[in-house]
Amino acid sequence: MQVSATPRVLLLNASMEPLCIVSVHRAVVLLMSGKAAVVEEGGVLHAEHLSLPLPVVLSLTRYVHVPVRRSVPPTRRTVLQRDGHRCAYCGGVADTVDHVLPRSRGGRHEWGNVVAACMRCNHRKADRLLHEIGWSLLFTPHAPRWSLAFGQAAARAEPAWSPYLAA
Known part of the structure; x- marks a missing residue:
C-alpha cells in the first residue's frame, strides 16, 4: 500500500461524535474487519490485489459506549x-x-x-x-471542552474534519 496524502484519520462513533484520530494503517484494519465505514475519502489506496478508498473520516459500524471523558490537562x-x-x-x-x-x-x-x-x-x-x-486580564480563563481542545488544531490541519468536530 502506498500512503502519501493523509497520515491520520478521524474516527467517529456510530453516533457521529468524534472519538479519536487514528493512523491510516489502523483505519484500514478497521475497514477490512468491517468495524468501520468510510464517511469521507481522499483518494484510493492500492495494494497488489486490492484497492480501497483512502479514508479521511471513518465511522464505527456499532456504537461504542465511552465513559465520561477525563478533562484535558492544562499543559x-x-x-x-x-x-x-x-x-x-x-x-x-x-x-x-x-x-x-x-x-x-x-x-x-x-x-x-x-x-x-x-x-x-x-x-x-x-x-x-x-x-x-494595576493589570487586568483580557478574558476570563476557563477549562475548554474536550472537543474544542481536540478539534480546533485538528480542523486546521485537516479541513475535511471541521463538520465533525464542530460543537
Whole structure:
C-alpha cells in the first residue's frame, strides 16, 4: 500500500461524535474487519490485489459506549491552543504560560489560573498579583471542552474534519 496524502484519520462513533484520530494503517484494519465505514475519502489506496478508498473520516459500524471523558490537562500546548496564542495581558503573541495567582502565593496549576502570556509580560508580572501592578486580564480563563481542545488544531490541519468536530 502506498500512503502519501493523509497520515491520520478521524474516527467517529456510530453516533457521529468524534472519538479519536487514528493512523491510516489502523483505519484500514478497521475497514477490512468491517468495524468501520468510510464517511469521507481522499483518494484510493492500492495494494497488489486490492484497492480501497483512502479514508479521511471513518465511522464505527456499532456504537461504542465511552465513559465520561477525563478533562484535558492544562499543559503549555493546550493553554496556548485555548488562548489562540495570544497574551492574556497585552494581546500580543504568546510563547509561554503564566499563573494568574502565582504558585508561590498558593495558586494552583488549573485551567482557571493558567493563561497564555508573552515572555515580556510574564517577566514583568513575575510573582505579583494583578491588582498589585494595576493589570487586568483580557478574558476570563476557563477549562475548554474536550472537543474544542481536540478539534480546533485538528480542523486546521485537516479541513475535511471541521463538520465533525464542530460543537
